[in-house]
Amino acid sequence: MISAGHRADAQVLWDFQRMGHTPRRCSVAVGLGSHDLGVAEVAAGLYLRGLVPLVVFTGANSPTTRERMPRGEAAHYRERALEMGVPPGAVLVETEARNTGENIRFSRELLAARGVPVASVLLVSKPYEERRAYATARKLWPEVEVVCASAGMSLDAYVAGIGDPRLVLDMLVGAVQRLMVYPARGFMIEQDVPAPVVAACTRLRDAGFTGRLLVGEHS
Template identity: 40%
Template sequence: MFVTPMARAEVILAMGCHDVRVAVQAARLWHEGWAPLVVVSGGRGKVTSGWAETEARVFARAVREHGVPADALLLEETATNTGENITATRRLLEGREIRRGILVAKPYMTRRSLATARRRWPDVEWLASAPEVGYEAHVDGPDGRRFLELMVGDLRRMAVYAERGFQVPVPVPEEAWAAHEELARLGYGRYLTG
């Protein structure tokens, strides 16, 4: 898991996904006083397309259940991917002075979320946080295979999306890339991007 040291910010952005622990982590950061505002961003993505509600609505409920009041919470319900989480939130917060923001994402998504935010909203200093969930909790759970498929796809996006200009380049250690290629070869490539 990659996280940055925390510092006071203007906004905490919970990156929508299927893992509600991201919203709970955003609420925890709000309670610790890192920022006065939480934005939950997410429409429906590849994993949540069948949900009855948007990711933002599910996350908002979790954030409120964890004690964040409605006046400290904004919903962005259109984003279907990481880049849209950033650009749609940027539009939502237009007119507010945002110098620093805290991204909250799944543990394996923090690097790519940061790289995307630094490309899509470069005048903000971005920090990253994630729920403290170990690898074993993902792999040993009922969605272990999907977790590996998502993680393999996400690492591929680190390279492909930098080449396409969607995010700033981030170096990937050779060992990580070799593991990615082996997992893809073993059939965990369901979410690979060309």
């Protein structure tokens, strides 16, 4: 069970991560691999609404997806999109990426190799990683316009759907930590992280929600 205090701090991080973009027509949608098949469903929905002519799913496996998605994140995403009615010819799959930076870089390289011109990207992620995905894409793919998209649901609804509150809170803490640490490493653009967000993240970290923290980092 998650205490009321931890739930309140998680809401602060959840709200901060949402970019508030309105999906619109873009050159391509890129669905970032994760444990959450909802990413594939959002990307498929964007295609079916006519907002993109092509979808790229990117992702190998991680410790949180190895058992859930044994064929790889991108492969499972593609299967779900096809179940929803996206034609096979409208889906490209990138199966090697193991982090957000590689998701962006390898997707960019795949599209260039296929000769697909890209001026704008609908970047589809888990709801609580929109800001991290945006900051990474702006650093590694600066010439394109980035529009973030994710499942439009509340924190409580998301946790209920995943079925693992600790995993979600671990992920929230890890995502904010990366926003503070990664710009200095050249992995993403710098973004202001307000003091209330830092405080909420610190309280959750100190309470033991550390499963996705970078080893040796204390920000």
